[in-house]
Structure formats: C-alpha cells, structure tokens
Amino acid sequence: MATARVVIVGAGPAGVRCAETLLAAGIKPILIDENRRDGGQIYRRQPEGFTRDYATLYGTEAAKAQALHQSFDRLRSAIDYRPDTLVWNLTPGQLCCVSQGRHSTVDYDALILCTGATDRLMPIEGWQLAGTYSLGGAQIALKNQAVSIGHRVVFMGSGPLLYLVASQYIKAGAEVAAVLDTSPLSLRIKALPKLLARPGLLFTGIKLLAQLYRAKVAVHLGIKPLQVMGDAANGVMGVRFSTGSGRVETVQADAVALGYHLRPETQLGDLAGCTMAFDHASSQWWLATDDAGRTSVKGVYAAGDGAKIRGADAAEHAGRLVALALLEDQQLPVDGALRDEQQQALGVMDQFRLGLAQAFPWPSEQAKALPDSAIVCRCEMISAGELRRTVNEKGACEVNRAKAFSRVGMGRCQGRYCSQAGAEVIAAAAGVQVQEVGRQRGQAPVKPLSMLIIEEVSS
Amino acid sequence: MSVQKADVVIVGGGLMGSATAFFLRKRGQSVILLERDQIGQYASGVNFGNVRRQGRFLGQLALANRSWALWKRLPELIDDDLEFIPSGHMRVCYREDEIAELEAYAAAPEAEQLDLKIYRGAELHRRFGFLGPDVKGGSYAPHDGHANPRLAAPAFARAARRLGAQIEERTEVAEVQKVGADFHITTTDGRQFQAAQLLITAGAWGQKLSAQFGEPVPLDTHGPQMAVTEPVPYALPTVIGVYTKIPEEVIYFRQIPRGNIVIGGGYRSKPDMLNRRAYVEPRSILNQVSQMRRLLPGVGNLNIIRVWSGIEGYLPDSLPVMGPSGTVDGLFYAFGFCGHGFQLGPGVGDVMAELLATGATSTPIAPFSITRFAPPAEQRSQAS
Amino acid sequence: MNGRFVRLAEQGRPTVSLTVDGATIEALQGDTLMVALLTQGNALRQSEFDSGRRAGFCLMGACQDCWVWTRSGERLRACSNEVRDGLDIVTTQPEATWPLHG
Numbered sequence: 053m054a055t056a057r058v059v060i061v062g063a064g065p066a067g068v069r070c071a072e073t074l075l076a077a078g079i080k081p082i083l084i085d086e087n088r089r090d091g092g093q094i095y096r097r098q099p100e101g102f103t104r105d106y107a108t109l110y111g112t113e114a115a116k117a118q119a120l121h122q123s124f125d126r127l128r129s130a131i132d133y134r135p136d137t138l139v140w141n142l143t144p145g146q147l148c149c150v151s152q153g154r155h156s157t158v159d160y161d162a163l164i165l166c167t168g169a170t171d172r173l174m175p176i177e178g179w180q181l182a183g184t185y186s187l188g189g190a191q192i193a194l195k196n197q198a199v200s201i202g203h204r205v206v207f208m209g210s211g212p213l214l215y216l217v218a219s220q221y222i223k224a225g226a227e228v229a230a231v232l233d234t235s236p237l238s239l240r241i242k243a244l245p246k247l248l249a250r251p252g253l254l255f256t257g258i259k260l261l262a263q264l265y266r267a268k269v270a271v272h273l274g275i276k277p278l279q280v281m282g283d284a285a286n287g288v289m290g291v292r293f294s295t296g297s298g299r300v301e302t303v304q305a306d307a308v309a310l311g312y313h314l315r316p317e318t319q320l321g322d323l324a325g326c327t328m329a330f331d332h333a334s335s336q337w338w339l340a341t342d343d344a345g346r347t348s349v350k351g352v353y354a355a356g357d358g359a360k361i362r363g364a365d366a367a368e369h370a371g372r373l374v375a376l377a378l379l380e381d382q383q384l385p386v387d388g389a390l391r392d393e394q395q396q397a398l399g400v401m402d403q404f405r406l407g408l409a410q411a412f413p414w415p416s417e418q419a420k421a422l423p424d425s426a427i428v429c430r431c432e433m434i435s436a437g438e439l440r441r442t443v444n445e446k447g448a449c450e451v452n453r454a455k456a457f458s459r460v461g462m463g464r465c466q467g468r469y470c471s472q473a474g475a476e477v478i479a480a481a482a483g484v485q486v487q488e489v490g491r492q493r494g495q496a497p498v499k500p501l502s503m504l505i506i507e508e509v510s511s
Numbered sequence: 512m513s514v515q516k517a518d519v520v521i522v523g524g525g526l527m528g529s530a531t532a533f534f535l536r537k538r539g540q541s542v543i544l545l546e547r548d549q550i551g552q553y554a555s556g557v558n559f560g561n562v563r564r565q566g567r568f569l570g571q572l573a574l575a576n577r578s579w580a581l582w583k584r585l586p587e588l589i590d591d592d593l594e595f596i597p598s599g600h601m602r603v604c605y606r607e608d609e610i611a612e613l614e615a616y617a618a619a620p621e622a623e624q625l626d627l628k629i630y631r632g633a634e635l636h637r638r639f640g641f642l643g644p645d646v647k648g649g650s651y652a653p654h655d656g657h658a659n660p661r662l663a664a665p666a667f668a669r670a671a672r673r674l675g676a677q678i679e680e681r682t683e684v685a686e687v688q689k690v691g692a693d694f695h696i697t698t699t700d701g702r703q704f705q706a707a708q709l710l711i712t713a714g715a716w717g718q719k720l721s722a723q724f725g726e727p728v729p730l731d732t733h734g735p736q737m738a739v740t741e742p743v744p745y746a747l748p749t750v751i752g753v754y755t756k757i758p759e760e761v762i763y764f765r766q767i768p769r770g771n772i773v774i775g776g777g778y779r780s781k782p783d784m785l786n787r788r789a790y791v792e793p794r795s796i797l798n799q800v801s802q803m804r805r806l807l808p809g810v811g812n813l814n815i816i817r818v819w820s821g822i823e824g825y826l827p828d829s830l831p832v833m834g835p836s837g838t839v840d841g842l843f844y845a846f847g848f849c850g851h852g853f854q855l856g857p858g859v860g861d862v863m864a865e866l867l868a869t870g871a872t873s874t875p876i877a878p879f880s881i882t883r884f885a886p887p888a889e890q891r892s893q894a895s
Numbered sequence: 896m897n898g899r900f901v902r903l904a905e906q907g908r909p910t911v912s913l914t915v916d917g918a919t920i921e922a923l924q925g926d927t928l929m930v931a932l933l934t935q936g937n938a939l940r941q942s943e944f945d946s947g948r949r950a951g952f953c954l955m956g957a958c959q960d961c962w963v964w965t966r967s968g969e970r971l972r973a974c975s976n977e978v979r980d981g982l983d984i985v986t987t988q989p990e991a992t993w994p995l996h997g
Contacts, residue, residue: 086956087975093955099925099977102905141793148793155797170957182938182950183899189954196954197930198905224903284947287899287937306899317957430952430960433944446665453549456556456661464741464816464959469952496791500741500814500959502970503800741962742943770943812968816959 056382059084059147059158061139061320062166064092065364066356068124069371070164071131073390077379082132082158084139084149086499090124092168093188094364096196097121109195111220112256116364141496142323145351150501156508162351162378165321165339166371167358169314172336173469174418174476176208177426178280179310180433183288186469187311191217200226202307206291208232208277210412211313212253215260218309222267229305231264232293234312235412236274246407249400270303272296277418280308312414314361315472322494324352330487333409334361335416336472337491343395345374346381353378366401369394416486419476428477429470431463436477443481451475451490464500467492512701517541517677519867520696520706522684522720523713525555526660526852527845529667529678530860531710531867533589536674538868543704544668544676545696547683548787551664554714554852557821558735559763559775560660561750562854563600565652568830569621570878571855576624577874578858579654585857589670593658594767600655600750601630601639603646603806609754610648617650625652641747643808650754657750657765660853667860687720689839708867710843715782715824717832717846721881725838728884729827730847734780734789734820738799740813742770752776753806762802772813774799782822789820825849826884833859833879835866843867844881899950900933913982914966922978929954929961929973932984939963939973940986948986 058074060067063085074081089097095117098109106114134151141148147158171186178184183202185193187209190201194217204227207218218231240247247254264271274296281302282289290304318328321339327348329340338360341347345355355374356367373394380386422428424437439458448454451461451471460474461467467474471492479486519535521528524546535542562582564575586592604610610631617627630638631648639649668678683699687709694709711720718730745768752763753776762776777798782789796818803810824847826832831849836842845863848855858874866872908923915932922931929951932939938948939961951961954974961973966983 101908101925103907104904141796143793157793170953170955180942180945180947182948184952186953186958189952189958192954193900193930194903197900197925197927198903199900199930199934200903202899203901226901226903284945287948287950430958433942446669450549457665462817464814464962465957466816466959468957496793496796496818497815499956500816501796501800502811503740503803503813503815504811505797505800507797741959809968812970814962814970 055079056161057159058082058162058164058378059160060164060166062092062168062356062358063087063090063124063133063135064166064168064356064367065095065120066358066367066371067092067164067166068120069368070166070355070375072123072127073372073375074378075127075130077375077384080131082134084134084137084147084158086136086138088136090135091121093192095120096192098196102198104198113364120368138499139320140498140501142320144324150505153502153504153506154508155505163324163353164374164378165352165354165358166356167317167320169316169357169361170468171311172313172315172414172472173310174312174415174473175422175426175428175436175470176277176280176310177423178282180427180430181280181282181287183282183307184280185307185309187213187217187309190309191220194220194224194226200224201309202288202305203227204229204305205307205309206230206232206303206305207309208291208293209311210235210415211311212257212408212412213311213313215257215264218269219260219263222263222269228267228269230270230272230291230303232275232277232291233271233273234275234277234415234418236296239413240411243407243411246403247411249403249407253404276421313408313412314357315468316358316361318358319494319498321347321352321354323496323498324349326352328491333406335414335486344377345370346377362398362401362405366398366405369397369401373398416476419473420480422477428474429460429463431465431470432459434458434460439474439477440481443478449478449482449484449489451478451492454478455492461492466495512703514703514705515543515677516705517543518706519543519708519710520545520694520704521710521712522687522696523711523717523846524550524664524668524678524680525553525712525714526551526664526667526856527848527859527863528710528712529664529671530856531712531845531863532671532676532678533667533674534860534864535867536671536676538864540864540868542671542676543706544671544678545682545684545698545704546678546680549680550668550678551661553821554823554848554850555664555856556661557737557819558660558823558850558853559737560657560765560773560853561600561752561763562595562658563652563655563750564854565600565616565622565625565627565650565655566602566752566754567851568878569619570875571830572621573874574855574858574862574876577861578855581857581861582658582854589666591662591666591670593662593666595656595658596768597654597656598748598750598765600652600752601649602752602754603642603649604754605645605647605760607647613648613650613754626654627652639749641807642751643805645805655750663853663856687723692841694841708841708843710845710863710867712845714846715822717824717844721832721844724836724842726836726881726885728832728847728881731825731827732782732784733823733825733850734782734791735775735823735850736778736780736791736795736799736818736820738774738791738796738815738818740772740774741816743772743813745770747772751806759798760802762799762806764803764807772810774803777802780820782820784822787822789822791818791820823850831879832881834876834881837880837882837885897937898934899937900930902934911978911980913978913980913984915984916986926978927974928963928971928976928978928982928984931978932963932973932986936986938986
C-alpha cells in the first residue's frame with residue numbers, strides 16, 4: 053500500500069504534536085508553516101541573539117513552551133519542514149504555496165489544518181488611531197521583541213489573555229495605566245463550576261489578578277468601552293469608558309491593547325469546501341469537525357485553535373488525537389491508550405472553555421451600541437452607520453451582500469478583524485440572530501499575495 | 512392562494528431583468544420580477560465593470576450607444592451613479608501588425624460615435640507612461656469608462672420598486688406554462704403569477720426556460736477570473752485591455768478612485784452549476800500577475816488581496832440571445848451576454864421595455880435573435 | 896526622538912543602520928522593521944482613507960496594517976520582516992504618488 057502523502061499546515065502546538073504522533077507511527081509528514089520559526093503564537097520563539105530565559109518569556113507556561121520547542125527540535129530533521137511558506141490557496145488534493153516570492157504546489161492525500169487563531173475584536177470608537185493594538189499583538193511585542201507597545205498602556209477587552217498580558221507587562225517593567233474588563237464579576241462567579249474543571253488554570257487567573265492589584269493597577273470589571281481618544285498627529289491619547297456603576301471615566305494612555313479572546317483562522321478549510329458550524333457558546337462559526345478533528349471533507353482534518361478555540365494545552369492534545377484519527381482512516385494501528393488519554397484531557401478542556409465563554413463573553417451587545425460614527429472596518433474606514441445603511445436602505449441582511457455594498461471586509465485583512473463585529477451590527481440592524489446573517493466567505497489568497505510571485509521551476 | 516398578475520413577469524433578477532423592470536414601469540407597464548437568489552448575484556455582480564463600447568461586434572454598437580446615453584443619466588434616472596467614471600478605455604496590442612486591425616475597427620462607420628484615436632510608439636508611451644515597453648499600439652476610446660458591477664442590478668431593482676415594480680428575491684420558479692393568452696408561473700413556495708408577457712433574463716440559466724418552449728440554445732457557462740490589489744494612490748484613470756489572439760494575454764485592469772486595481776481575464780473556470788458557485792483557478796492568478804508585470808511594470812510591488820469568480824452564460828458566436836421568441840407569442844429573451852453585458856445593461860432594459868410595451872424597438876437587435884439557433888427547417892419557416 | 900514602542904530588555908544587541916524618511920536611524924539586530932521604526936517614531940504609514948497615521952495592530956502578519964514602502968517602491972510587511980542594514984523606508988506616500996515611476 054502506497055504511503056499517504058500527509059501535509060500539516062501550522063507548526064504551533066497542534067501541528068507539532070500531530071507531526072510527532074505521525075512520526076512515531078512511521079509516517080513522515082510535510083509540515084508547512086508561515087513563520088520562520090516553529091511555536092505558533094503563544095509559544096512564539098524569540099529571535100536569535102535574544103537572551104531572556106523561558107521563565108521570563110513564558111511565565112507559568114515556561115515548562116510547556118520548552119517541552120514543545122525541544123520536541124520540535126528533535127523531530128525537525130525527520131520530517132519535511134517548510135518554514136517561511138504560506139499556503140495561499142488550494143484545490144482538492146493540492147496546496148498552492150509561496151515562499152520568498154516563489155510559488156510551488158504540494159500534493160496531498162491527507163491535509164491537517166493546524167492554522168491557529170487571531171485575536172477577536174469588537175470595534176470601539178477611535179480604534180483606528182495609531183497606538184491601538186490587539187492583545188495578542190501587545191504580547192508579541194513583549195515576548196518576541198522585548199518592547200512595550202507604548203509608554204502608558206491600557207488593556208481593554210475580556211478573557212484570560214487580558215490579565216495575562218497586563219501582568220506580563222508589569223513584570224517586564226512597562227507602565228500599565230488600567231485593565232478594563234467588559235465582563236462583570238458576577239459572570240465569573242456563575243462560571244465557577246465549569247472553571248473548576250481546571251483548578252490550576254483558575255488559580256493562575258486569580259494569581260494574575262492579585263499581581264495587578266499589588267502593582268496598584270486600576271482594574272475595572274463590567275465596563276462599557278466608549279472611545280479610544282486621540283488625534284491624527286499623535287494617535288492614541290486616552291480611553292474613555294463607563295464603569296459597572298455607570299460612571300464615565302477617562303484614562304490617559306498612548307497605547308491600547310484590545311481583545312476579546314480568539315477567532316479561528318478558517319480560510320483554508322473554507323477553500324477546501326469544509327462545512328462550518330455555529331458555536332453558540334462563543335457565538336462564532338467554526339469548522340464542523342467530529343471529536344477527533346475530521347472535517348466534512350474526506351482527507352481534510354483540523355486541530356488546535358484553528359478548529360476549536362480551546363487554548364494551547366488543548367491544541368497539543370487535539371494535535372495528537374487528529375494524528376490518531378488519520379492513522380485509523382489509513383487502516384494503520386492506533387495506540388488506544390494514547391487516544392483515550394487525549395480524549396479525556398479534551399473533555400476536561402471542553403468544560404473549561406465553556407466556563408471561559410460564560411465568564412468572559414463575546415460582547416455582542418456592544419455592536420448595537422456602537423455610535424454610527426464608529427469605524428467597523430479599519431482597513432477601508434467604513435463606519436457602523438454606513439454598514440447599517442446598507443441593511444436599512446439596501447436590504448442587505450447577509451454578511452457577503454453587506455460586504456459587496458458597504459466594503460466592510462474588502463480590505464487587506466480580509467475580514468479578520470471586522471467581519472464578526474460587522475455581522476453583529478448587521479444582525480442588530482436587521483433584527484435577527486447573528487447566525488442568520490451568515491459569515492464572510494473565505495477567498496484566495498489566504499493572505500495578500502505579492503504580484504512579484506513567479507513559479508518555481510521544478511528540478 | 513390568489514394569483515398575482517401583471518402585464519409582464521420577468522424571470523431572472525440580474526442587470527438585464529432589473530433594468531427592464533425599471534424601464535417598463537417608466538412606460539406604465541405593471542411588472543413582477545422573480546429572482547431565485549439575490550438581485551445581481553451572478554454575472555451582473557461579479558464582472559470586471561467595463562463600461563466599454565469599443566471592441567464590440569459592430570452590429571452591437573447601436574445598442575451600446577443607446578446604453579451609453581443612459582449611463583450618463585443614471586443619477587437622474589435611478590438616483591445612483593453606480594460609481595461610473597467615463598475614464599476612457601485603451602485597447603493595447605503587443606504586435607505591430609495588430610495596430611492595423613485596431614485601425615480598421617476605428618474606421619468602421621458603426622464606430623464613428625466612439626471617437627476612437629489610435630496611438631503607437633513614442634506618442635503612446637508619452638500619453639500612457641505607465642504601460643510597459645512591449646505595448647506597441649493602442650486604440651483609445653475617450654468616452655468609455657468603468658463602474659461598480661456589484662451595485663448596478665440592485666440599484667436598478669430598487670429604482671424599479673420605487674416606481675411600483677414588484678421585486679421578489681429568493682423566489683424560485685418551479686413551473687411555467689402558456690395557458691391560452693397568458694403565462695402561468697408557479698414558484699417553489701407555492702405562489703402563482705400570471706402575465707400576458709414573459710421575459711427570460713435568467714443569465715446562465717436562460718436556456719433551461721427557452722428549451723422548455725422549444726428553443727434550446729447551445730449555452731455554455733464560464734467563471735470569470737477576477738483579482739483585486741490593495742489600494743494604492745490613484746494614478747491610472749484609463750481602463751486598459753489587451754487586444755490579442757492569445758487567450759492568456761487577454762488581460763484587463765482598471766483602477767478605482769479608492770486606489771484598488773481590479774484585474775480580469777486570461778483564463779476562465781468551469782462553474783459548479785449544482786451549487787451555483789465558481790472559483791478562481793490558481794493558474795489564473797499566476798497568469799494574471801505575470802501578464803500584469805508585462806503590461807504595467809512596477810505593479811510587482813503590489814499585493815493581490817482578493818479574487819472572485821461568478822457564473823456567466825456564453826453562446827458560441829459570442830453574441831447574446833435578445834428579442835422575441837420565434838415560437839411563442841408574448842415570450843421574450845435577454846440572456847447569455849458572453850461576459851460583455853455590463854455596459855449594455857441599461858440599454859437592454861430600455862430596448863426590451865420598448866419592445867414589450869410597443870411591439871417594436873428602434874434599435875437593431877436582429878443579430879441576437881434566438882431563431883439563429885433554430886434548426887434550418889424552422890428558420891426557413893420563420894422567415895417566410 | 897519620540898518613539899511609540901519602549902524597549903524593556905535585550906538592548907545588548909549589535910546595531911543595524913537604516914534610513915527612515917531620509918534620516919539615518921539605528922536599530923538592533925533581531926528587531927522587526929516595525930520595532931525599528933516605532934522605537935524612534937510614532938507611525939509606519941499614512942492611512943489611505945482618513946487623515947490619521949497607522950502603526951500596525953496585530954504584530955502577527957494577520958491584520959496587514961503595517962505595510963511600509965521602501966524608497967524604490969517595494970512593499971514590506973513591517974512586523975514580519977527583520978530590519979537589515981541599508982533599508983530605505985518612507986512613511987509617507989512617495990511624492991510621485993505612484994510607485995511605478997522609478
């Protein structure tokens with residue numbers, strides 16, 4: 053029997069553990085990654101020449117990060133590893149790749165998408181001002197480049213990352229002006245039973261909060277974001293918000309780190325024709341997969357945050373599990389104990405992530421509350437008012453239709469940072485549930501494609 | 512359920528159907544338009560956006576001229592300019608001997624209104640300094656231009672609705688029958704419609720209905736290959752298209768004031784007619800960027816940020832089906848515009864409305880008659 | 896010069912020289928182009944559709960906000976390109992308003 057050609061896209065925790073598991077079963081996968089180095093986002097490796105140790109870089113996750121990097125270093129020469137390579141398109145059985153301006157194709161029998169996630173954003177008036185960053189971006193600035201995104205930073209949004217990055221900034225000596233969480237304490241208390249599924253993580257969260265209080269950082273819960281203030285010349289100059297009790301306050305700052313947990317990178321799954329399913333807990337569309345990571349398309353699998361947002365630990369387990377599913381589908385022997393172990397771990401993590409979604413919900417109501425003048429699409433500078441007009445005056449009650457009329461989602465980011473919030477604005481204007489307005493169709497290229505691209509001459 | 516009646520039922524809510532609905536209302540005709548998905552979702556909404564007369568089959572220029580007069584008046588007619596810019600259109604060629612062909616076209620009496628001017632060599636490169644050195648000559652149409660196809664059919668449909676047309680989206684025709692003097696239409700949701708006149712503007716699906724009435728046509732479907740760049744400073748006001756016999760070289764581009772450069776051409780893809788989706792083939796994108804680097808040096812600095820395709824209907828002689836049925840009274844067609852229908856849209860609507868309302872049109876459309884596909888015996892009997 | 900980003904550690908790296916808007920600046924080896932520019936200035940480029948400036952957003956190659964121009968008209972994504980000696984970056988649109996000329 054000819055060995056299946058297996059290609060994994062993404063060298064983060066899911067991709068690495070998947071490759072490791074396949075290798076142990078005698079399969080040599082191709083591992084394609086957009087970045088120059090392995091690790092994905094959360095375990096992003098610092099550039100050569102940087103000296104900070106794992107504890108400084110990854111804090112409580114240091115051991116996991118080191119283990120992952122060491123695992124990758126061990127398997128690197130045993131697999132076909134292609135870094136600095138973007139999969140920009142695909143047709144059934146064939147990936148279109150570009151690396152250093154050269155296009156090439158990679159044939160596959162089985163494709164495992166471990167494409168990860170980006171921050172999930174809800175617009176706020178003024179968020180197009182220079183000095184506004186995503187929470188993940190603020191973290192990368194620190195972890196990967198040892199810089200703070202500003203002299204005085206406000207962290208705003210919701211989710212565990214909010215507290216993690218803020219406290220990492222404090223530890224590194226940056227000035228944190230305030231931590232503003234849209235989620236009230238009451239929701240956290242309600243979610244406690246589910247959060248107790250992973251007591252270690254819950255404890256870490258509490259510790260982070262304590263660190264912030266000790267550093268005398270102003271932490272506000274249950275806030276409503278009102279405006280990122282500033283001007284064209286300076287960019288961000290402050291943040292205006294209303295507290296849980298309705299008092300309007302202003303914090304001076306030259307940088308804002310904004311984010312509401314994560315959204316999956318599903319463009320390749322979309323292009324492969326995979327069915328999407330609406331996840332009610334997090335109110336967003338995910339690739340429809342079975343428990344092991346099989347998508348609706350035979351031979352296409354997905355694992356990690358690119359499939360279900362469950363965090364880095366879950367990604368490692370999902371990476372192993374999807375490899376085992378592939379082995380099973382290839383009629384190869386499967387380590388049942390290993391599979392059970394992953395499934396059990398993921399069961400716990402599923403509970404926890406439901407708790408997170410409850411404790412730190414996606415603030416869909418903010419979309420309705422956005423003033424008409426607030427920008428929804430940063431790339432194209434389209435306001436909430438313009439988007440609402442396409443619903444009300446042109447009857448566009450579906451995301452792709454509204455995109456065609458308003459240009460929301462037509463910019464360089466291809467809807468990554470505007471489309472979900474845009475869907476909420478459309479749904480609110482049309483008076484329907486957000487899942488009824490659909491989602492932005494994924495199109496090629498997956499990222500902007502240079503027009504210098506030339507075809508690789510095959511040797 | 513009660514039957515909804517009108518003077519005209521239109522099946523197909525693309526640009527042709529929407530424009531006809533609008534002009535029918537201007538003539539006082541009642542009209543119901545039935546669209547299976549959303550107005551302008553297919554060929555009308557995904558094409559390149561060329562508002563171009565030059566290069567057309569000479570026998571089509573009368574229709575194109577009539578349409579052009581309407582393009583100029585769009586804000587007054589439908590309260591929307593569709594982002595139309597009369598930017599001028601340049602048809603360029605890479606080979607010296609092709610210039611003579613461009614000259615021959617420019618000299619044709621039908622092309623007189625276009626005010627075409629031929630450029631070559633140094634003069635061309637002085638005026639159009641952004642074009643690559645391989646460009647040898649070109650034909651410049653000063654009044655041609657471009658517009659935003661995504662806006663067109665929906666704008667006409669809204670204007671028609673404001674005038675009292677009944678526009679039904681997400682309404683699929685299940686059955687059409689001629690009963691006596693009227694057409695009886697049933698939709699999949701059980702509604703019934705009736706009219707003395709039926710217009711088929713169902714684009715790539717037009718032939719399904721024409722075949723039912725005994726007039727099959729060899730309609731083929733293709734997916735246009737479109738790409739767009741990120742926005743860059745606006746500096747290219749002219750729409751550029753390549754005149755060539757080599758298919759991969761047939762590239763065209765236009766820059767919009769916001770700065771994006773829209774690119775089309777080269778290859779075509781085969782649409783998935785079952786799911787009504789079409790895709791851009793990777794080889795199309797690679798070909799387009801390569802051709803663009805030749806046509807517009809320096810464009811290599813830019814990034815493609817999106818590609819799209821759609822479903823267009825083509826006839827083998829590259830001419831549409833337009834005009835009355837050859838077999839059934841009260842039945843009319845306007846479909847299969849072979850990827851060049853956008854500029855014709857307003858004109859087609861105006862002409863079809865005239866034809867439906869008065870029984871004749873002043874604009875010659877005989878070359879587009881569906882009867883040209885009838886078997887020879889039938890054609891003879893139709894001619895007599 | 897008033898920079899937006901603040902260096903917190905890892906400052907003992909070899910330096911790299913590049914030109915930004917005509918002036919020579921020094922960055923550190925391993926800096927991304929974004930960090931090199933923003934430790935000394937407060938923006939990367941002009942926003943296309945409003946009067947504001949842009950300084951990147953996601954730092955992970957997803958938002959596409961941080962594209963910069965070189966003087967010769969090349970496009971570079973600042974967050975995913977390492978700084979190197981001799982780069983000549985402009986943060987306002989080239990005067991010719993079209994990169995094709997030159």
